[in-house]
Amino acid sequence: MTYGFKVVEEMKRGLSQWMDDKGYTSTADFVGKAVPNVTDWQYLNLNYVSKARIDQDACIKCGRCFAACEDTSHQAIWMKPGRVFEVNDAECVACNLCVDVCPVEDCITMERMAPGTVDPRTGKTVSSDYANWTTHPNNPMAVKAAE
Ligand code: SF4
Ligand code: SF4
Numbered sequence: 001m002t003y004g005f006k007v008v009e010e011m012k013r014g015l016s017q018w019m020d021d022k023g024y025t026s027t028a029d030f031v032g033k034a035v036p037n038v039t040d041w042q043y044l045n046l047n048y049v050s051k052a053r054i055d056q057d058a059c060i061k062c063g064r065c066f067a068a069c070e071d072t073s074h075q076a077i078w079m080k081p082g083r084v085f086e087v088n089d090a091e092c093v094a095c096n097l098c099v100d101v102c103p104v105e106d107c108i109t110m111e112r113m114a115p116g117t118v119d120p121r122t123g124k125t126v127s128s129d130y131a132n133w134t135t136h137p138n139n140p141m142a143v144k145a146a147e
Helices: 001-020 066-074 097-101
Strands: 050-054 077-080 085-086 109-112
Touching: 050 085, 066 097, 077 097, 097 109
Parallel strands: none
Antiparallel strands: 050 109, 077 085
């Protein structure tokens, strides 16, 4: 069996198991379901702040999250003695990269910061208001509120 064939078989098995878990019997059952989640980046809520969280009981200490964040993101994961990996909230920008590379499902999750708490990265209080780039003060093309 060629390697490419094995990969495809693995993908089919994974899709089949996911469909069983969700109760889907046909791919037509979920075609287009993600579309409502797609939006232009400028409408993303800038006040939605989250941080990566590592479940120490689930972690197998492989270090992939550390390498990924260290080399391609914000150097926001500490490797402590005993290969204990912890997120430094003062650096984490919630890019999700560590979640993508972690081989253990749900070992790393993104946790939203509650409004009213202070983001240690920016020093600013997290607001519950929705705000996006179209009205951001740093945007020279910002839409001005009606006077
Ligand atoms: S979400 Fe991004 S910045 Fe935060 S710990 Fe993971 S890889 Fe690093
Ligand atoms: S990638 Fe996941 S399993 Fe590996 S060290 Fe990081 S948190 Fe642990």
